[in-house]
Amino acid sequence: MARDTPPEKIELTTEWVLRLTEAQPRLLSFLLKRLGNPDHAHEVLQEVNLVICRDANKFDEGTDFMAWAFTIARYQTMAFRKRQSRDRLVFPADLAASLDRLDSEMFTNEVCRLRETALQECLVSLMPVQRKLVIQRYAESLSVKAIAGELDKSANAVSLMLHRVREKLLTCVESKLSTEPPR
Incomplete structure (x- = not known):
């Protein structure tokens, strides 16, 4: 995108805002399990929310919103871990993969x-x-x-x-x- 081109205006419907609001506890829980630190989880949740709102037009209606939101949360978690890679308390990637697998088995819609x-x-x-x-x-x-x-x-x-x-x-x-x- 060129620097002088304004960002595309995003119109979020009430339904979209409600869907995102209802997703917050599950997204936060998802992030807490992966990051182990409530402050980090809340920080990443804000990033997740920004991406979800920014990319609202990329969501295919009729598909699973939570699966889409969890995918965004996974990517934002990886980006956060990369930024925090010098921190000794970051969960190893194999633990994150195990948690992802357990989530898909245990927490279906x-x-x-x-x-x-x-x-x-x-x-x-x-x-x-x-x-x-x-x-x-x-x-x-x-x-x-x-x-x-x-x-x-x-x-x-x-x-x-x-x-x-x-x-x-x-x-x-x-x-x-x-x-x-x-x-």
């Missing part, structure tokens, strides 16, 4: 849908106070300290409550998935 459905059902089964706590912390991204202030409890008490709710949800989801009929 169908498996993720089943897990999401199970989690939604388990959230509904929580007591209202527990559900509100989960929503405040994870959907509204309130800090434990902020929730503690609202509930007039210590941050440690709220952390313990969250821990117990997460354990309850994990047990519930695992139970639902173990009784799920094979498809």
Whole structure:
């Protein structure tokens, strides 16, 4: 592209923004597994988001958005590793390849849908106070300290409550998935 040529204007639809927003937790998890550092994962996630938005017109509608996004994330991870190659804590490439293989086996779209459905059902089964706590912390991204202030409890008490709710949800989801009929 010539220097005086302005970049192509990108129009992102509401549907596209929602799709990208829904992909964030899975992309972050994907990056965390490969980079092992939350700061690095968030940094690369921002790069991934920029590429996804910049290349939105290259996505073939009707194909698997998450597969396309994961491919971009893989390339951005490799680029980040190359930039960070002098860092002793970079995961070796063979470990990254093993994680990619495990992801493709364990986290198909169908498996993720089943897990999401199970989690939604388990959230509904929580007591209202527990559900509100989960929503405040994870959907509204309130800090434990902020929730503690609202509930007039210590941050440690709220952390313990969250821990117990997460354990309850994990047990519930695992139970639902173990009784799920094979498809």
